[in-house]
Amino acid sequence: MAALKTRLPPMTGLTVFEAAARLASFTKAAAELGVTQAAVSRQIHLLEGSLGFPLFHRLHRRIELTEKGLLLSSSTTNALNAIAETISSLTRDSDEELAISATVSFSQFWLLPKVSGFSRQYPEVRMRIISQDKTPGMEGDVDIAIRYGNGMWPDGKADFLFDDEIFPVCSPEYADRLGEYVDLTDLVRHPLISYDTNDPSWTGWNEWLAAFSVQAPKRSSGMRCSFYAETIHAALNGQGIALGWRRLVQDLLDQNRLVRITSHAMATRNGYFIVVPARRERTEPVKKFAEWLKLEAALSALGGRP
Known part of the structure; x- marks a missing residue:
């Protein structure tokens, strides 16, 4: 040749x-x-x-x-x-960090409570968690992002992780004031804690109530927050009722720090995805972390570890 x-x-x-x-x-x-x-x-x-x-x-x-x-x-x-x-x-440095991008709420409520399991399994992989309230980006040295959406992003290859369902939650103390049965028409008379966002994929109180043919109050007495994590903390502190995304609040439900107050639930339109940069080969740490994420997602869907 x-x-x-x-x-x-x-x-x-x-x-x-x-x-x-x-x-x-x-x-x-x-x-x-x-x-x-x-x-x-x-x-x-x-x-x-x-x-x-x-x-x-x-x-x-x-x-x-x-x-x-x-x-x-x-x-x-x-x-x-x-x-x-x-x-x-x-x-690349063999002891390189694995940079993981996720929203503040996903990091705080789902990833961080579980990620020590990955560290125990792969102690040689150092991690850096990059939390943000907007759609987790691929800028700089981000190796893997966890995003909510339809899985179609031009800057990355997406693998489905899980979908979700949404239902009202509050603190046990606040639930005691509601009684055993909560009718949705009565629900709107209570403070509904809301999250101000321009993200069209996000489900707020108006859309959730409309799914069950309930008219949202024109002016809720509930607290308005700038971040979803704040709405959950407000609910934990007895400020009213928030919309709980099951995948994010499951640990808090298991710990009885939050309680679900109705059987009504709305399935999300989109899902959570593992996303890696479009033109980058998956390194071994990325492959390991992606597989660990999928396993944890499967275990949480079953309600815990076998």
Whole structure:
């Protein structure tokens, strides 16, 4: 087989071509690479000359890949990404942290109470939990994110973890004031603790009550919170009734710190997913953590460990 050097065009030209093809712009490619637009144009011209066919259609104020350009763009991007990931894995510290991104509520109520089990099983893996109230991102060095949604995100590969159900909860002391049976029409007369969010996937009191044909009060006497975790803490402290997402509050129910006050429950539209960066190979720590998450999800669905 002939040496690669004689079969491949100059790497500089391929690198410039990959950027121009991905960004669909010589100007944007120049900005990304830190060179002039003229330098990009020249490298593309030299590459096309060495290949013997055009890679772009030069149109008015824009460029389009030719059919052969499309094929080369796909293979070049995949090859360069593979090289970058291999170099990253080779130069990575063997005692590297595993960066895990999740919402504050998922971290506080589901992940942190369980994660010591992973540490006991894999003591060599150091973890860093990145909690945020928005959709957990893939920015920086995040290795794995736990997200709630429909599983379709352009920046990551998603594996289903579990879905959920939602029902009203309160402290045992507050439940004593309600009595044994709580009618939903009576429920709205009590303080309903709510969570202010612009997330359309989140289920609030209006939607939950509407699912059971109950009109939400125009103005609830309940506390309004900026974070879901705050609504649960308010319920724990007897401030009223909150909507409990079963997967998040199950430990508190098991400990009798919260109680479920009605059999009515609403299934969530979406689910929780394990998400890894789209163009990154799964490292062994990521694989181990993902498998541990799935096992814990299965065990919690069964009501605990066998």
